[in-house]
Amino acid sequence: MxxxxxxxxxxxxxxxxxxxxxxxxxxxxxxxxxxxxxxxxxxxxxxxxxxxxxxxxxxxxxxxxxxxxxxxxxxxxxxxxxxxxxxxxxxxxxxxxxxxxxxxxxxxxxRPGRETEFARTPTERCARRVAEVPAAERQLVLRNVVDEGPGVHREDLLRETARFFGWARLGADIRDALTGDIDELVAAGHLIGWEGGLMPAQGS
Missing domain, CATH: 1.10.10 (Arc Repressor Mutant, subunit A)
Incomplete structure (x- = not known):
């Protein structure tokens, strides 16, 4: 999807x-x-x-x-x-x-005790730059895109996530932030690399 x-x-x-x-x-x-x-x-x-x-x-x-x-x-x-x-x-x-x-x-x-359950899409009034989007929200999108398309290649994952937040092109700042997010998710065991793509870790 x-x-x-x-x-x-x-x-x-x-x-x-x-x-x-x-x-x-x-x-x-x-x-x-x-x-x-x-x-x-x-x-x-x-x-x-x-x-x-x-x-x-x-x-x-x-x-x-x-x-x-x-x-x-x-x-x-x-x-x-x-x-x-x-x-x-x-x-x-x-x-x-x-x-x-x-x-x-x-x-x-x-606020204390609130889980990051939703990632938020841009509106006419509010479009956020990558530095204005919390890492927890960016990582939520990355994980869901991988869940919906297991084996997705890193480049496609970056593009799909950028599009979610309304960023038409992958500037260096966006690429750096999202690449760091992917590396964090892999290090934490939420995503795993597989044949050039990324898969959700079982049970994550």
Whole structure:
């Protein structure tokens, strides 16, 4: 089965957090703390930034840090995330991790206890670059493509996976990321090389 044959049961369209919801969380959090109109750059904005970042993770997790930067700065209407803004968001994420409100999944962030059951396809509003797609999600697609076409050649597997995420061509960054993912899956015993192709490991 190719990805073109209709949506796979393990896929979902990407659900982006509503910017209005983030603005609402920002306003509610800042008014609760008596910090109405707090700016993202303010040193004492940390709790408010953490609440907004947590909302992004709740809706979009697993989610890479670059995407969190984008969503949080948009909640404040900022055009770009400079170093000060990034530092603020990094500190907020560290605090949330320490409090156990979010967890690391590889380099991505998610809410505790959520399994990566679905890989998410691009939508008109949200198309992610390879660095913005968590490895767990990319590996889910790789494993399912191999399950559906055992013996698939590595090059076809790369192309099929890239197409799932809406990447028309295999740039070096995409090729490197997906090749690393395949190597990890082989090393972990989830996939096995076989006659130039890849097979699902039994029982994986």
């Amino acid at each position: 190719t990805v073109d044959a209709g949506p796979a049961p393990w896929s979902r369209p990407y659900q982006e957090v509503d910017p209005d919801l983030l603005a609402e969380v920002r306003d509610r959090s800042s008014s609760q703390r008596g910090r109405w109109g707090v700016e993202l750059q303010d040193p004492d904005a940390l709790d408010v930034v953490a609440d907004v970042a947590q909302c992004v993770v709740e809706v979009e997790g697993p989610v890479e840090k670059e995407v969190i930067y984008t969503r949080v700065r948009l909640a404040w209407g900022l055009g770009r995330a400079g170093q000060v803004v990034r530092d603020r968001i990094d500190r907020a994420l560290r605090r949330l991790l320490k409090q156990g409100k979010i967890v690391h999944v590889g380099t991505a962030y998610d």
